[in-house]
Amino acid sequence: MRGTAPAVQRRTLTGWGRTAPSAADVASPRSPDEVASLVAAPRVGGDRPHRGVLARGLGRSYGDAAQNAGGLVLDMTGCDRILAVDVEERVVRVEAGVSIDALTRTLLPLGLWLPVVPGTRQVTVGGAIAADVHGKNHHVSGSFGAHVLALDLVAADGEVRTLTPDGPGAEAFWATVGGMGLTGVVVRATLSCIPAETAYAVVRTERARDLDHLLDLLAEDDPDPYSVAWFDALARGPRMGRAVLTRGRLAQVGDLPARLAKHPSSFGAASRGPAVPVLPHGLLNRAMGRAFNELWFRKAPARPTTDVQPLGAFFQPLDGVRDWNRVYGPRGFCQYQFVVPESETDAFRRAVALIAGSGHPSCLNVLKRMGESGPGLLSFPAPGWTLAVDLPVGPGLDRLLDGLDDLVLGAGGRVYLAKDSRLRPDAVEAMYPRLGQFRSARRVLDPDGLFVSDLARRVLL
Amino acid sequence: MLDATGRPRSLFLLGGTSDIALAVAERYAARTPGLRVVLAARPGERRDAAVSRLQGLGCEVHAVDLEARSVESHEQAVRAAAGHGDLDVSVVAYGVLGDNERAWTDVAAGTELAEVNFVGPLAAGILLGEQVRRQGHGVVVALSSVAAERPRRSNFVYGATKAGTDAFFTGLGEALREHGGHVLVVRPGFVRSKMTAGLDPAPLATDPGHVADAVLAAVDARREQVWVPGAMRGVMVVLRHLPRPVFRRLPI
DSSP states (O other): OOOOOOOEEEEEEOOTTOOSOEEEEEEOOSSHHHHHHHHHSOOOSTTOOOOOEEEEOSSOOSSSTTOOTTSEEEEGGGOOOEEEEETTTTEEEEETTOBHHHHHHHHGGGTEEOSOOOSOSOSBHHHHHHTTOOOTTHHHHOOGGGGEEEEEEEOTTSOEEEEOSSSTTHHHHHHHTTSTTOSOEEEEEEEEOEEOSSSEEEEEEEEESSHHHHHHHHHSOOSOSEEEEEEOSSOOGGGTTOEEEEEEEEOOGGGSOHHHHTSTTOOOOSOOOOBOOOOOTTSSOHHHHHHHHHHHHHHSOSSOEEEEEEHHHHHOGGGGSBTGGGGGOTTOEEEEEEEEOTTOHHHHHHHHHHHHTSSOOOOOOEEEEEOOOOSOTTOOOOSEEEEEEEEEOOTTHHHHHHHHHHHHHHTTOEEOGGGOSSOOHHHHHHHOTTHHHHHHHHHHHOTTOOBOOHHHHHHTO | OOOTTSOOSEEEEETTTSHHHHHHHHHHHHHSTTOEEEEEEOSSHHHHHHHHHHHHTTOEEEEEEOOTTOHHHHHHHHHHHHTTSOOSEEEEOOOOOOOHHHHTTOHHHHHHHHIIIIIHHHHHHHHHHHHHHHHTOEEEEEEOOGGGTSOOTTTHHHHHHHHHHHHHHHHHHHHHGGGTEEEEEEEEOOBOSGGGTTSOOOTTOBOHHHHHHHHHHHHHTTOSEEEESTHHHHHHHHHHHSOHHHHHHSOO
């Protein structure tokens, strides 16, 4: 028995980068049943013909992946129940709108942690599956989808299908993992967990003096499962690519100093830091970017150190700053993340040089080594070097990013769709070799193309 | 939709042979390889020339007929344009200067000017607004004029028609905000173009290329009003507030 469909409200939506807004009719279903009834009979305000349906989580995709101009958008954050936790088997079953934040806060006191957490906990499980997100341990544990044991998908006919990574539904499962919400609406998921004795990580921090040094450090055999580098995207010449590398593992009780060992699983308060005001356009200029990059580098100890950090501080440092995306001014910003094969260090170096020499200031620059790809047909992760930069929108950014696309394509790499807001269809076609297979799988699940997004329209997925 | 860096996939020009419309198209064509352009204008040599000029820039061009004085023709043109896909940026660019002395003494001449410069754009704005609401996005650029801001003895009928258009599109921008729409009202001063051929340029005269540059910059910044050249804004602030006895003595 299906519930009655909730009311819709027209809203203008953007991604986290605050670029390219579009309006959609937003419905906020409170249960998977309501999702199913909305999908089966999508209604929009007035007499407009409908332009498809899309699920949206917490809106942390940087670009237009969670927008559906003129269509129906399902705000999934109302479907956020944690249905069951099996501590013995280390398995949790949730509704897809639950945030990673809420989920980890529930799991930690039970001695559990998620095998893959992204750089922000403010994403939903459904969003994490749709973008097949990765974390600092990708080279060891793969992406989020590798730890999804089953998911319930509301397909275009309004029926719920339970999909698993193997067996008859496998093709649909791997089209949905990384499928950017275009195969249907994930309403529930079963995830495997890993044990976590404490809410802390043991973190080693060291500086790399330049890009070569950094790549050498990252290529080393590493006993720790988590590693990531922040690098200076403005330093040029001999200091190009200087970086702060952090590597870590989940702490055990024995790792903690006495004052922390008393409450080893305390995750810390839910309150977050101050909101960032919208800066007038151009305030985040090159000088400020340079100062920030300098400061960030200097903040790290000159000699390698090891310390114990709260998991939140290690995994999601920016979650402490509310609305940090507003710092880039009213025109917003593009996050550009690409991966190129490990052998393509030259292309990687040229990309870093192109960014550093471009005059576009970037502050949040992340570099890491990725492990093997998963089976997700549109998943981003691939073995090699990945780099992410945040670039405020301004004149000439289109040409810089087109130039980077060419470099990445030439090196056999790809750009992350969950962060993209400007790729062109031909580039996506060349970057994602399994796109044809994805399209066939999507046609089977959704022959009339009910599920659609601004991203899908733009790059013709 | 325009992407994050301001690249549209499609452009709809109403009055597609206007110098300003074509200058806008050239600039967007440079941003977006293979840009789809729907060019609505009266059929004829000028339209053919505009089509081949844009094809030469790598655009996918579709020509549709548009008669500025016919509301029905506007309906057909917008429907045809939307049939090729979403309208990312639409430019309402047609208009005539007219003969002010005839226009204020001859009913037929005056109302013709109003039909071309106001009734037509109003119909276009209503139809484009409908399309924006359906799409959930869309930029509409309307060519107004500084003449819309304060009537002058020498061109007040033209100014009256542009004032109507200016007010309508300014309000349309408010109405379409919640639907993801963005309306830009452009107020150029004297533009050296086909429309003003044979006239003596006024101070701060500009050309279609500058107007187009200003249009793209304003669309990028999601601005709702732009004067071209930019200095015209300050000039008009002063002119708007001059006492009439002073204003009428100015050599403009």
